Amino acid sequence: MRVLGADIATRSGFAVIEDGKLIYRETYSLREEASHRMRFKDFRSKVLRLLREYKPDAVSFETTYVGVNPKGTAYLNMLRGIFIECSSHRMQLISDTVSKIRKETMGAGKKYTKLDVMEHVIRKYGIALDKADKKSEDIADAILLAEWGYNSLTDTVK
Numbered sequence: 001m002r003v004l005g006a007d008i009a010t011r012s013g014f015a016v017i018e019d020g021k022l023i024y025r026e027t028y029s030l031r032e033e034a035s036h037r038m039r040f041k042d043f044r045s046k047v048l049r050l051l052r053e054y055k056p057d058a059v060s061f062e063t064t065y066v067g068v069n070p071k072g073t074a075y076l077n078m079l080r081g082i083f084i085e086c087s088s089h090r091m092q093l094i095s096d097t098v099s100k101i102r103k104e105t106m107g108a109g110k111k112y113t114k115l116d117v118m119e120h121v122i123r124k125y126g127i128a129l130d131k132a133d134k135k136s137e138d139i140a141d142a143i144l145l146a147e148w149g150y151n152s153l154t155d156t157v158k
């Protein structure tokens with residue numbers, strides 16, 4: 001079982017977990033100087049390359065983003081739409097809220113922060129992440145999404 005986790009934003013995190021092991025992680029930033037049309041085209045190309053290369057059985061991502069900035073909300077939801085559109089009909093799409101994903105993956109009992117997610121990922125997968133680096137946050141979120149998707153599909157006990 002192979003799951004691609006995607007923390008979708010203007011700087012996205014992507015991670016792939018196969019049979020419970022982390023096999024890929026990366027951040028991808030949209031070019032700020034590019035037009036919206038080019039950003040969307042570039043994002044679509046990146047997603048298609050990842051899907052072709054890793055051939056995931058499923059993709060997992062956060063549910064529709066709702067923020068205080070309507071333009072920002074619309075933009076991020078368009079990126080999610082591109083991600084969904086690129087996914088093959090043979091791939092399962094798994095999505096839920098950040099709080100539920102964190103709780104189901106890391107355990108009940110508290111409201112987890114981005115720092116908690118990073119510490120979980122560092123401990124579980126033995127990778128180095130810079131707790132002061134925003135790119136590391138995106139990678140940690142993507143890994144957690146891939147882990148949650150994998151656990152959801154394989155009924156892995158937390």
